Amino acid sequence: MFLLVDCNNFYTSCEEVFNPKLKDKMVVVLSNNDGCIIARSKKAKENGIGMGEPIFNYKSLIDRKKLIIFSSNFTLYADISQRVQQVLLTFDLDMEIYSIDEAFLFADMLSQDQLIKLAFSMKEKIYKWCGIPVSIGISKTKTLAKLANKIAKKSSSGICFLFNDTEIKNALKNTKIEDVWGIGRKYQKKLKSLSIFTAKNLIDQNDEFIKKNLTVSGLRTSLELRGKSCIDLEDITTFQKSILFSRSFSNKLTSFFDLKEAISTFVSSSAKKLRKQKMMARYMSIFIATSYFDKKNTFYANSSHLNFPFPTYFTSDLIKFADMALKKIYRPNIEYKRAGILLGNFSNENIFQMDLFSSPLSFEKKKRLIKAIDKINQKQKKRSVFFAAEGLNPKWENTPINKSCKYTTSWDELPKIR
DNA sequence: TCTGGGGTCCTAGGACCC
DNA sequence: TCTGGGGTCCTAGGACCC
Numbered sequence: 001m002f003l004l005v006d007c008n009n010f011y012t013s014c015e016e017v018f019n020p021k022l023k024d025k026m027v028v029v030l031s032n033n034d035g036c037i038i039a040r041s042k043k044a045k046e047n048g049i050g051m052g053e054p055i056f057n058y059k060s061l062i063d064r065k066k067l068i069i070f071s072s073n074f075t076l077y078a079d080i081s082q083r084v085q086q087v088l089l090t091f092d093l094d095m096e097i098y099s100i101d102e103a104f105l106f107a108d109m110l111s112q113d114q115l116i117k118l119a120f121s122m123k124e125k126i127y128k129w130c131g132i133p134v135s136i137g138i139s140k141t142k143t144l145a146k147l148a149n150k151i152a153k154k155s156s157s158g159i160c161f162l163f164n165d166t167e168i169k170n171a172l173k174n175t176k177i178e179d180v181w182g183i184g185r186k187y188q189k190k191l192k193s194l195s196i197f198t199a200k201n202l203i204d205q206n207d208e209f210i211k212k213n214l215t216v217s218g219l220r221t222s223l224e225l226r227g228k229s230c231i232d233l234e235d236i237t238t239f240q241k242s243i244l245f246s247r248s249f250s251n252k253l254t255s256f257f258d259l260k261e262a263i264s265t266f267v268s269s270s271a272k273k274l275r276k277q278k279m280m281a282r283y284m285s286i287f288i289a290t291s292y293f294d295k296k297n298t299f300y301a302n303s304s305h306l307n308f309p310f311p312t313y314f315t316s317d318l319i320k321f322a323d324m325a326l327k328k329i330y331r332p333n334i335e336y337k338r339a340g341i342l343l344g345n346f347s348n349e350n351i352f353q354m355d356l357f358s359s360p361l362s363f364e365k366k367k368r369l370i371k372a373i374d375k376i377n378q379k380q381k382k383r384s385v386f387f388a389a390e391g392l393n394p395k396w397e398n399t400p401i402n403k404s405c406k407y408t409t410s411w412d413e414l415p416k417i418r
Numbered sequence: 419t420c421t422g423g424g425g426t427c428c429t430a431g432g433a434c435c436c
Numbered sequence: 437t438c439t440g441g442g443g444t445c446c447t448a449g450g451a452c453c454c
Contacts, residue, residue: 031440054439
């Protein structure tokens, strides 16, 4: 049996842990640049505040102090997530961290009664130790566990089991097709045009039809809904395949120089992430775009891809490559609103093919240099040492206005009790 | 003049997830 | 006026090989 443990309203719940007064209030957490709503408290959801909506739609609610807003604080959320995972580990089951607020667990050799008991004690322990409420769905496959979790969210106990065929059949009948894990916006539309409205409707189709319309992923989904497990627990050791860093700018950028500074900063951050995972990249993609919502000017978006002759995790190399890529897609006199970089095609830092013409000696030298830089930045303030290409005064960064403290990861920001 | 059949690898784009 | 960010998987088509 698979269990899906999912934190309720995760980001706003994290804020509540350190700010109990928020309980039963309308609270939302905002995206970068304080632009869109990316998390809502229960009360906010009940009052019809939509996911992904721009916050300026709710200006009057904020002015009247009915709606409390937070800038996102991912340092805090990631740390709380870690703590929840630690608690889950104490139950000694195979586990897959599926996202910042979800984990799949796999239990065999347990009776239904034991599973029920287990789920209740998990929920209780996580709340007691971390202050985070969770919902748990349990069933025969991951897709059914997801479905059970959705039902659990609405139930008073916060836990839902789908064990026998009648229970499952009923659940499928009452589940809208768009609520099935694996059916997104496009497929939903397609399926509805084919008169498929519920999960039950989907599993009643024949395999060939499903594969033709939804590819093998859709076929897997429907097999899973029928109770046949096709999606295994992901191995924890599976390594990451790409690193993306993208931002919308607070001020639009026009000059090549400004854009280059922003991109170089993105490169520097992604390279740091890459080194942390002891990986090297051989592929880079850069993209830039104007504002999608700017109706006055024509929309421009472009990307440029690059395969390096050798794998690297050196910021210096990557900044040079990024510069080459950016030159290909940059057009003058345009107001850019968004940019990003993607690194991929990874290999291990110790096992890789070197460039035939570079000397191992210079490689070692570069390695020592970058390790030293990382060390300094870790010990001292962030960005004590950085590359000139990143620029001294970023013109695109914004200062979040309503950010809570790093209560759990910074000595200077520990919660104070007065 | 007439020109086969069986493969692999790579990539862009489109779907999905949180 | 103000509109997010980070991932994975699958497929078709093009390039290549023998």
